[in-house]
Amino acid sequence: MSEKKKFYITTPIYYPSDKLHIGHAYCTVATDAMARYKRLCGYDVMFLTGTDEHGQKIEDKAKAAGVSPKEYVDNIVEGPQGVKDLWKLMNISNDRFIRTTDDYHVAAIQKIFKKMYEKGDIYKGKYVGKYCKPCESFWTESQLVDGKCPDCGREVQDAEEEAYFFRLSKYADRVQDLLENTDFLEPRSRVNEMVNNFIKPGLEDLCVSRTSFQWGVPVDFDPGHVVYVWIDALFNYTTALGFMNDKYDDFKKYWPADVHFIGKEIVRFHSIIWPAMLMSMEMPLPKKVFGHGWLLLDGGKMSKSKGNVVDPYLLAQRYGVDSLRYFLLREFPFGTDGNFSNETLIGRINTDLANDLGNLVSRTTAMVGKYFGNNLPAGCGATEDEKDLANMLAQSRGSVDLAANFPEDDPRKFDVELIALAAGLRNTYEDKMEQYAFQDALMEVFKLIGRANKYIDENKPWALAKDEAQQDRLAHVLYNLLECVRISAVLLTPFMPETCEKIFAQIGAGDSQRTWESAAVWGALSTDAQVSKGENLFPRIDAAKELEELAALEEAAKAEAAAKAEPEYITIDDFAKVKFVTAKVLACEAVKKSKKLLRFTLDCGEGQTRQILSGIHEYYEPEDLVGKTVVACVNLAPRKMMGLESNGMLISAVKEGAEGHEELHLLMLDDKVPAGCTLG
Numbered sequence: 001m002s003e004k005k006k007f008y009i010t011t012p013i014y015y016p017s018d019k020l021h022i023g024h025a026y027c028t029v030a031t032d033a034m035a036r037y038k039r040l041c042g043y044d045v046m047f048l049t050g051t052d053e054h055g056q057k058i059e060d061k062a063k064a065a066g067v068s069p070k071e072y073v074d075n076i077v078e079g080p081q082g083v084k085d086l087w088k089l090m091n092i093s094n095d096r097f098i099r100t101t102d103d104y105h106v107a108a109i110q111k112i113f114k115k116m117y118e119k120g121d122i123y124k125g126k127y128v129g130k131y132c133k134p135c136e137s138f139w140t141e142s143q144l145v146d147g148k149c150p151d152c153g154r155e156v157q158d159a160e161e162e163a164y165f166f167r168l169s170k171y172a173d174r175v176q177d178l179l180e181n182t183d184f185l186e187p188r189s190r191v192n193e194m195v196n197n198f199i200k201p202g203l204e205d206l207c208v209s210r211t212s213f214q215w216g217v218p219v220d221f222d223p224g225h226v227v228y229v230w231i232d233a234l235f236n237y238t239t240a241l242g243f244m245n246d247k248y249d250d251f252k253k254y255w256p257a258d259v260h261f262i263g264k265e266i267v268r269f270h271s272i273i274w275p276a277m278l279m280s281m282e283m284p285l286p287k288k289v290f291g292h293g294w295l296l297l298d299g300g301k302m303s304k305s306k307g308n309v310v311d312p313y314l315l316a317q318r319y320g321v322d323s324l325r326y327f328l329l330r331e332f333p334f335g336t337d338g339n340f341s342n343e344t345l346i347g348r349i350n351t352d353l354a355n356d357l358g359n360l361v362s363r364t365t366a367m368v369g370k371y372f373g374n375n376l377p378a379g380c381g382a383t384e385d386e387k388d389l390a391n392m393l394a395q396s397r398g399s400v401d402l403a404a405n406f407p408e409d410d411p412r413k414f415d416v417e418l419i420a421l422a423a424g425l426r427n428t429y430e431d432k433m434e435q436y437a438f439q440d441a442l443m444e445v446f447k448l449i450g451r452a453n454k455y456i457d458e459n460k461p462w463a464l465a466k467d468e469a470q471q472d473r474l475a476h477v478l479y480n481l482l483e484c485v486r487i488s489a490v491l492l493t494p495f496m497p498e499t500c501e502k503i504f505a506q507i508g509a510g511d512s513q514r515t516w517e518s519a520a521v522w523g524a525l526s527t528d529a530q531v532s533k534g535e536n537l538f539p540r541i542d543a544a545k546e547l548e549e550l551a552a553l554e555e556a557a558k559a560e561a562a563a564k565a566e567p568e569y570i571t572i573d574d575f576a577k578v579k580f581v582t583a584k585v586l587a588c589e590a591v592k593k594s595k596k597l598l599r600f601t602l603d604c605g606e607g608q609t610r611q612i613l614s615g616i617h618e619y620y621e622p623e624d625l626v627g628k629t630v631v632a633c634v635n636l637a638p639r640k641m642m643g644l645e646s647n648g649m650l651i652s653a654v655k656e657g658a659e660g661h662e663e664l665h666l667l668m669l670d671d672k673v674p675a676g677c678t679l680g
């Protein structure tokens with residue numbers, strides 16, 4: 001028996017620094033669809049995913065959360081609604097999951113680092129940058145904000161740190177050749193970006209160790225240094241197979257990878273640094289790196305800090321995992337960015353899944369139930385002519401206008417059209433899948449689904465049912481529809497595995513009628529299949545009502561995120577820009593025609609009075625404020641309100657309520673405090 005062909009596919013390993021969002025799920029769902037497709041085609045597939053758990057960001061987050069870095073990542077990887085949970089929810093069929101904190105990986109990375117060091121491709125040098133003493137942090141020039149420490153805003157000093165470097169420059173020509181003269185990196189548009197922006201300006205050696213934090217793989221021959229996270233992360237694709245460790249023994253079997261699926265912002269690491277390091281290690285290169293686009297929200301990147309992350313749990317719960325999987329891969333071409341919106345999600349589910357696929361399955365199974373008690377009569381299946389025709393078309397990959405051979409009123413012309421489309425489908429689908437063109441592959445399948453729905457209208461089974469002489473024809477029409485459903489379901493399985501199982505059960509398709517081979521055979525479904533109309537696969541969504549509910553949920557989530565958001569720090573210089581002074585209220589009166597505004601005449605210790613308008617009349621009567629000592633910001637740009645100029649702002653303590661200020665108290669100081677004192 002010949003050995004099965006191998007296919008090794010990976011996703012990026014995820015940073016467990018926050019909860020994952022639907023954008024993260026995009027790449028993993030695509031990888032899963034590809035892995036399932038290859039398994040369907042008969043490949044021996046290895047599908048790897050995992051988590052990238054080291055680095056300063058994680059160390060800092062753990063510190064802020066008051067736990068150890070390992071505890072921090074354990075919770076996000078293994079905990080409730082963590083990374084592993086999410087992949088379970090999304091029905092991800094990975095064969096292996098690597099955590100870069102796994103012992104075998106850590107030990108392997110140490111060996112790999114040492115090997116490149118011994119070869120002379122990693123050498124010790126000096127990392128020149130800037131140092132902030134109070135924060136004990138090294139920064140590069142480009143990380144500084146206005147030339148100052150991005151953390152505390154203080155002055156930084158020139159500094160040098162001992163560090164190891166990888167001779168990336170040595171591999172520049174070979175990497176350029178790989179990118180320009182092979183299909184290593186796709187889509188091709190990303191090649192120019194890499195070559196023009198990074199290689200042509202000159203590849204510098206890469207700093208590959210750090211001493212400013214500890215949370216990483218220690219360089220075992222030089223304590224104090226930890227290995228740069230990207231070396232640690234990229235080699236996961238090999239250590240997870242057993243490279244330089246005994247945990248697994250699949251390296252020979254699966255390496256090199258057939259494809260790494262990754263997001264566009266990490267193409268540089270995968271198409272320049274990764275092949276250069278593999279060249280240094282004298283290892284075969286992966287066959288392909290595919291850099292997909294981003295899922296955007298309102299045209300921008302999804303990000304937790306913006307409070308705009310779309311929660312896959314919420315979406316899966318409302319619409320089902322398969323609808324979500326389908327939407328992600330059908331709505332956007334895989335290589336380019338796509339804008340996520342609730343409207344497009346609901347629209348896609350309603351049109352493709354509820355109207356087209358769902359309807360086809362329910363109408364077909366309902367009619368087999370109604371007209372034939374769930375079992376079609378023997379002999380209604382594909383004729384020898386039809387099988388031959390399908391066979392010929394499946395082999396030829398061509399399209400032929402067969403319907404032209406039949407007279408206008410001969411219903412068999414509908415049959416050959418339908419069969420021709422179905423018979424050629426697996427080939428076109430395969431072509432698209434092999435190019436990772438998921439959207440196109442799905443569109444091909446839905447052409448058949450659409451054609452089958454049209455076939456129902458053309459043949460009007462409800463009219464045939466009324467005519468005793470048309471019973472054979474009716475059974476044949478329904479059989480043809482079941483075959484279309486079956487072939488579509490085989491090809492949709494990688495995208496919607498659970499739904500396709502349900503479809504197979506409803507049309508009574510056995511195991512041999514669910515295979516890749518059977519998708520190219522017309523007439524594979526046996527005529528004595530037990531059909532049963534099951535649950536509605538995709539209930540139609542009331543879009544208007546749903547959008548309203550989602551908007552309300554989003555508002556609530558945003559408010560929660562804002563409440564939890566990390567403070568946005570300003571520097572001491574920013575703070576010093578605002579000038580607060582103490583002021584005595586010399587006079588105060590209501591502004592005519594305004595319900596809110598009070599006009600204050602103030603002594604701010606400036607040798608002349610200052611006029612400030614403040615919208616606090618709902619809370620205070622003007623006469624009660626005269627003589628009080630208050631706080632004013634005096635360097636706000638002047639502005640006019642109700643025709644009067646306001647030169648600053650009075651400071652109040654405010655408690656925000658749902659619809660404005662719940663409480664407001666003008667900040668008043670002890671009257672002993674003189675006018676004109678600065679606050680700070």
Ligand code: MSP
Nearest residue numbers: 012013014015023024052233234262263294295302
């Ligand atoms: N840890 C690195 C990868 C190391 S691989 C050796 C990393 N992790 S990540 O968690 O930040 O991102 C993981 C993947 O999710 C990346 O491929 C990234 O492009 C993808 N996405 C994150 N947000 C995304 C969208 N909004 N849309 C599509 N993909 C996005 O990078």
